[in-house]
Amino acid sequence: MxxxxxxxxxxxxxxxxxxxxxxxxxxxxxxxxxxxxxxxxxxxxxxxxxxxxxxxxxxxxxxxxxxTTANLTDSLQGAYFTALIGSVKLSAVSAGIATVLGLPLAQAVVTSRFRALREAVLTASGVLANFGGVPLAFAFVATLGNAGVLTEHLGLKDKGWNLYSFWGLVIVYLYFLIPLMVLTITPALDGLRSQWREAAQNNGATGIQYWRYIALPVLTPSLLGGLVLLFGSAFAAYATAAAMVGSAVPLVTLQIADAISGNVLVGQENVALALSLDMVLIAGLVMAVYLPLQRRSARWLEA
Structure with missing residues (x-):
C-alpha cells in the first residue's frame, strides 16, 4: 500500500x-x-x-x-442615453488627463532624494483621493464659481470662464483623480530597476529612448489599469456633480437620482433601476479589463 x-x-x-x-x-x-x-x-x-x-x-x-425589456430600451433612448454618454465622456476625459498628469508627478516623488517629501505627497494623495462630495463642490464654488475668490480677482468671468459646465466639472474631478493616479502608479514606478536605466545609458540610449523602449512598455499594464480605475471612480461619482452643476451637465447618476425621487413619466418608475443596471454592466466591463492588467503588472513588481 x-x-x-x-x-x-x-x-x-x-x-x-x-x-x-x-x-x-x-x-x-x-x-x-x-x-x-x-x-x-x-x-x-x-x-x-x-x-x-x-x-x-x-x-x-x-x-x-x-x-419586459421596455425599461432597458427606454434607458438607452432620449435624455437617458444622452446622460449615459455624458457620464462616459466625462469619465474618459478626466481619467485620461489625470493619467497623463499623475505619471510625471509620481515619477518626481519616486526619484526625490527627500524621504519627507515622498511621505508628505503620498499622505496628501491618500487624503485628496477620498475628498469629494458636497465639501469639494463647495470649495470650488467658493474659489472658482461665478462669485468665487479667484474668479473675481483674475476676472475669469469676463474671459468666458464657467465652472458649471463640462470642463469645469472635469477640473473638479481632477482634484481627486490625480492623487488617486499617484497612489496607483507609484508602486509600479518603484518596480523599475535602476540597472535597466544604467544598461540603457551604457548602450548609448538617451532618457527619451529609455522611457520609450524600456520604461513605458513595462509600465503600460499599470498605466492602463490606473486609467480604468480612474474611469470607474469618475463614472460612479454623484454628490460632487449634483451639488455643483445639477442638471446643467447630463449625467447618468443625476438621472437615476431624478427617477428615484419620482421625477419621471408615468409608467417609467423602474427606469432608474434599468439605468443602474447599465452602470453595473459598464462597471463590470471596467473590472474585466482592470483585473488582467493588474495581474500582469504585478509580475514586474514581484520580479
Whole structure:
C-alpha cells in the first residue's frame, strides 16, 4: 500500500493525508463564512431587486406587473442615453488627463532624494483621493464659481470662464483623480530597476529612448489599469456633480437620482433601476479589463 510521510514522520495512507488536509482547511472556510453571508445580504439582495425591477413594468390600469425589456430600451433612448454618454465622456476625459498628469508627478516623488517629501505627497494623495462630495463642490464654488475668490480677482468671468459646465466639472474631478493616479502608479514606478536605466545609458540610449523602449512598455499594464480605475471612480461619482452643476451637465447618476425621487413619466418608475443596471454592466466591463492588467503588472513588481 502507498504511504505518505507526514511532518511528524509517521507513514499514513494518501486518503488519510487528504482527510488531514481537508480538516486543516475547514477552519479557514468557516472564518470566511460570515463575510460571505454579509456580502450575499448587502450586495446580493439589492442586486436581485435591481434586476427584478429593471425588467418589470406595471400596468397603470389594472395594476398588474409583467416582465419586459421596455425599461432597458427606454434607458438607452432620449435624455437617458444622452446622460449615459455624458457620464462616459466625462469619465474618459478626466481619467485620461489625470493619467497623463499623475505619471510625471509620481515619477518626481519616486526619484526625490527627500524621504519627507515622498511621505508628505503620498499622505496628501491618500487624503485628496477620498475628498469629494458636497465639501469639494463647495470649495470650488467658493474659489472658482461665478462669485468665487479667484474668479473675481483674475476676472475669469469676463474671459468666458464657467465652472458649471463640462470642463469645469472635469477640473473638479481632477482634484481627486490625480492623487488617486499617484497612489496607483507609484508602486509600479518603484518596480523599475535602476540597472535597466544604467544598461540603457551604457548602450548609448538617451532618457527619451529609455522611457520609450524600456520604461513605458513595462509600465503600460499599470498605466492602463490606473486609467480604468480612474474611469470607474469618475463614472460612479454623484454628490460632487449634483451639488455643483445639477442638471446643467447630463449625467447618468443625476438621472437615476431624478427617477428615484419620482421625477419621471408615468409608467417609467423602474427606469432608474434599468439605468443602474447599465452602470453595473459598464462597471463590470471596467473590472474585466482592470483585473488582467493588474495581474500582469504585478509580475514586474514581484520580479
Amino acid at each position: 502507498t504511504t505518505v510521510l507526514t511532518e511528524a514522520g509517521a507513514d499514513v495512507t494518501p486518503a488519510a493525508a487528504a482527510s488531514q488536509r481537508r480538516r486543516r482547511r475547514a477552519p479557514g472556510w468557516l472564518a470566511v463564512l460570515p463575510l460571505l453571508v454579509f456580502v450575499a445580504i448587502a450586495f446580493g439582495v439589492p442586486a436581485l431587486a435591481m434586476l427584478n425591477g429593471a425588467f418589470t413594468v406595471k400596468d397603470q390600469t389594472t395594476g398588474a406587473t409583467s416582465y
